[in-house]
Amino acid sequence: MKQHLKIYISGHVQGVFFRVSTQKKAHRFGITGWVRNCADGRVEIDASGEQTDMEKFINWCYQGPDSAHVSQVSTQTLPDAIASPHFKIH
Numbered sequence: 001m002k003q004h005l006k007i008y009i010s011g012h013v014q015g016v017f018f019r020v021s022t023q024k025k026a027h028r029f030g031i032t033g034w035v036r037n038c039a040d041g042r043v044e045i046d047a048s049g050e051q052t053d054m055e056k057f058i059n060w061c062y063q064g065p066d067s068a069h070v071s072q073v074s075t076q077t078l079p080d081a082i083a084s085p086h087f088k089i090h
Contacts, residue, residue, distance in 0.1 A: 003054045004078040007045040008038075009061055011071035018043050019089045021065040026087035029053040036090035046078075047087075 009018070014037050022035045022045060031049040038044050047057065064070050 001051050002048060003051045004048045004080060005045075005054060005058075006076040006078055007047060007058065007061060008074045009043040009045070009064065009070055009072070010041070010074075012069040013043045013064060014041060016067040017065050018068050021068075022061075023087050023089055025057060025060050029057045031057050032084050032087055034088045034090050 019035045019037065022043070025031075026033065026035075026047065026049075029049060030053050031047050033045065033047040035043060035045045045061070047054065049057065058073065058075065061073050062070055
């Protein structure tokens with residue numbers, strides 16, 4: 001079953017290759033969507049994929065790349081899956 005989520009990650013998550021690492025993990029898990037830095041210091045992810053793959057992806061978000069320090073991950077379920085076949089960095 002496809003899942004579409006908005007994910008916000010807080011902590012020391014900017015300037016530590018979080019977006020590039022997120023894109024690589026998304027490709028590995030077959031996730032589509034995008035990732036971007038927010039002005040408030042968080043990272044925002046809009047992601048779609050199979051539920052089991054999304055669970056693995058979210059579990060990774062709690063750790064992030066080695067240079068990151070994640071303090072909080074929040075998710076919001078969205079109604080429709082992303083049509084794009086790619087995962088982009090904004």
